[in-house]
Amino acid sequence: MNWSWIPRNLDRVAELTVQHLWLALLPVLLGLIVALPLAWLATRARVIRTVLITVTGLLYTVPSLALIVMLPLVLGIGILNPLNVVVALTIYTVALLVRSIADALDAVPQAVVAAATAMGYTPLRRFVAVELPLAVPVTVAGLRVAAVSNMSLVTVGAIVGLGGLGALFTDGFQRDIPAEILTGIVLVLVLALLVDVALLAIGRAVTPWTRAGAGARA
Numbered sequence: 572m573n574w575s576w577i578p579r580n581l582d583r584v585a586e587l588t589v590q591h592l593w594l595a596l597l598p599v600l601l602g603l604i605v606a607l608p609l610a611w612l613a614t615r616a617r618v619i620r621t622v623l624i625t626v627t628g629l630l631y632t633v634p635s636l637a638l639i640v641m642l643p644l645v646l647g648i649g650i651l652n653p654l655n656v657v658v659a660l661t662i663y664t665v666a667l668l669v670r671s672i673a674d675a676l677d678a679v680p681q682a683v684v685a686a687a688t689a690m691g692y693t694p695l696r697r698f699v700a701v702e703l704p705l706a707v708p709v710t711v712a713g714l715r716v717a718a719v720s721n722m723s724l725v726t727v728g729a730i731v732g733l734g735g736l737g738a739l740f741t742d743g744f745q746r747d748i749p750a751e752i753l754t755g756i757v758l759v760l761v762l763a764l765l766v767d768v769a770l771l772a773i774g775r776a777v778t779p780w781t782r783a784g785a786g787a788r789a
Contacts, residue, residue: 587739594725623673655728663720675706
């Protein structure tokens, strides 16, 4: 295996790594922004919940390559526009998060909700100040799944020339450079692990009461 390829192409690898990160993580942020109000709506009425869960579930079953190829027709942009990957992965992120966040909100003890209502909290204030913080652990778990999934799915975009570390797969295969392919695989795995650990740390940081509860039980 020609390992000398790696030091000769460090600049390109670094550029593709940065591109891969923003193509994978921007949809996670956008998906969270979209999923939060949808999940809140899903908890308001059973009919709304059924419709939202069904629709988002169906969206997640659409093959990623087919969605990336189809989106330029819907958005009216070129197939090589990175926005295609961002929108496609945002859709998948929403599909993953709506159900998990809705389930987390439904799991909030009714006694807590009733107490907040009795204290004069409006539904919106109660959601932001009471229900959403209690749903953070499950929400972060959903974000971890979405982020790791996106790290893998971004590579599919390389088939239509949209970059990211997947470009190392296609280029390495076409030029028969195993070191390039292996570099791409390892970096995708490392990035997925680092992002997962980072989200886990963020989740623990914003939910100190979970650690306090675990300490009390011990």
